[in-house]
Amino acid sequence: MIEQLLSLVAEGGVHSYEELMRRLGISQPLLEMMLENLGRLGYLRPVNDGCGGQCTGCAMGGCSTAGSGQLWALTGKGAQAARRLAEPSQSLD
Numbered sequence: 001m002i003e004q005l006l007s008l009v010a011e012g013g014v015h016s017y018e019e020l021m022r023r024l025g026i027s028q029p030l031l032e033m034m035l036e037n038l039g040r041l042g043y044l045r046p047v048n049d050g051c052g053g054q055c056t057g058c059a060m061g062g063c064s065t066a067g068s069g070q071l072w073a074l075t076g077k078g079a080q081a082a083r084r085l086a087e088p089s090q091s092l093d
Contacts, residue, residue: 001026002034003085006043009074010082035072043078047071 004024008015021031038044047070074082 002037005031005034006038006078006082007085009038009044009072010079010085032070035070038078039072042075043081044072045075047073 001024005020008020008023017028017031021028024031026034035044039046
């Protein structure tokens with residue numbers, strides 16, 4: 001399931017915790033644990049500053065961060081792993 005989460009994040013754009021929980025069929029505590037694990041493994045990095053409400057200058061183009069949760073960004077390692085996952089019969093192992 002953690003591989004599914006990485007693939008969803010790698011789709012691009014902004015995903016709310018609510019959307020990710022719904023698409024994976026999991027609870028918020030489990031989602032947070034999975035995101036933190038992906039962060040510890042170097043596939044994601046937390047965006048500690050948040051957005052500061054500067055939506056007009058945001059490079060993401062009009063997302064909504066009104067929900068709960070930490071902001072995360074895909075790392076280079078995460079992007080490479082997501083590309084490998086998109087290939088038939090691949091995993092993070």
